[in-house]
Amino acid sequence: MDRILTLLSWGNQGWLDELASGALVTISLALATLPFGLALGLIMALVKRSDSRVLRAFGTIYTTVFRGVPELLTLYIVYFGLQLGMRRLWTGLGLPGTVEMPAFVAGMIALGLVLAAFSCEVWIGALNAIHKGQREGAYALGLNKAQTFRLVVFPQLIRVALPGLGNNWMVLLKETSLISVIALPDLMFWTGRANVVTKEPFLFFGVACLIYLAFSLVSAGGIEALERRANRGFAQGGGSR
Template sequence: MNEALTLISFGDAGWGDEIAAGVVITISLALATLPFGLLLGFVLALAKKSDEPSLRMAANIYTTLFRGLPELLTLFLVYYGVQIGLQQFMQLLGFDIYIEVNSFVAGMVALAFVFSSYASEAFLSAFRGIPQGQYEGGYALGLSKNLTMRLIVLPQLIRLALPALGNLWLILLKETALVSVIGLADLVRQAGIAARVTKEPFLFFGVACAIYLVLAMISSGALSRIEHWSKRGDTAR
């Protein structure tokens, strides 16, 4: 027991500093991916409900593609594909240089693509839950389409989509573990290095599991509070 506590302690004797740094990377990656995924998912939902057939087709192809591909394969395509594409482009311009894509950025982009494809369905379902009379009421008040969307539709949209988006956030938090395969020093990679060096895989992967569980519990509590806050009007009535 004392040996295990020493191995996970902070300082030169243990791996606590490295594990903590990995936790920071994991949380940072999830938080950095979230706004891009939400924004892209919202735009995709607007395209899916658009009257323009080409926009609907493009959005449906996008979501089918990234919902159908394994997340790990999407990560590889972004990380290696962008590097190869940039190098070939520079060679066409006459520059023979090596380009390496930042693993954090590649992970964020790949996870945002996957997250947005699922988030678009959550937003689309929320759009369908808003009566057409809400739009007509905004237009009757003299509001433009943009103001009607921002002041009337969007608050209701977020409220309706929040449960599904909360589940997607928890999935995103766990999927950040995939970036360890492209060299990003996240929680899983740091735990793996510690396990190989100390020959204690059960200890360090068990610690990683416990940390992910704690992060999920904290996220669930925060999401419950946000959902309760969003329904404060119903409680008052």
């Protein structure tokens, strides 16, 4: 028991500080990916609903590919592909030395592309849920397309999309664990390190699981609070009073 407490203590003897720094990387990666993935997802949703057939086809291909390919594979393709592309560009420009793709950025891009594909479907569902009359009313008031979207549609969109986007966030949080395979020092990375050094796999992977679980539970609570806030002006429970 003493040994376990030492292993899980803060400082040189224990691994708690390493695990905490890893958890911080995990959270920052998820938080950094979120706005990028959600914004791209919204753009893809608008692309998939546009009047142009070419754009619609592009949107369909995009979501089909990134929803169908394993996240791990996407991560490898983005990481190695960007690495290769950047090196070619670097030497092509005649710049000295070599260039490295930061693992954090590669992870952010890969996870963001996947999140965009999944959140795109949520955004589309939300866009469809907004009554046609809202747009017609806005046009009748003389608002143009961009204004209509920004001032009328978008504010209502968040409320409808929130449950789906919350799900997307939970999935993203768990997917960040894959990032350790490209050597980013996240929670999984430090847990694996601790396992190799201490030969206590059950303890460390168990603790890592509990940390992820804590993140998930806190997120679930946060999403619920956000939903309550977004719905505060609406009748709840379907009861008539």
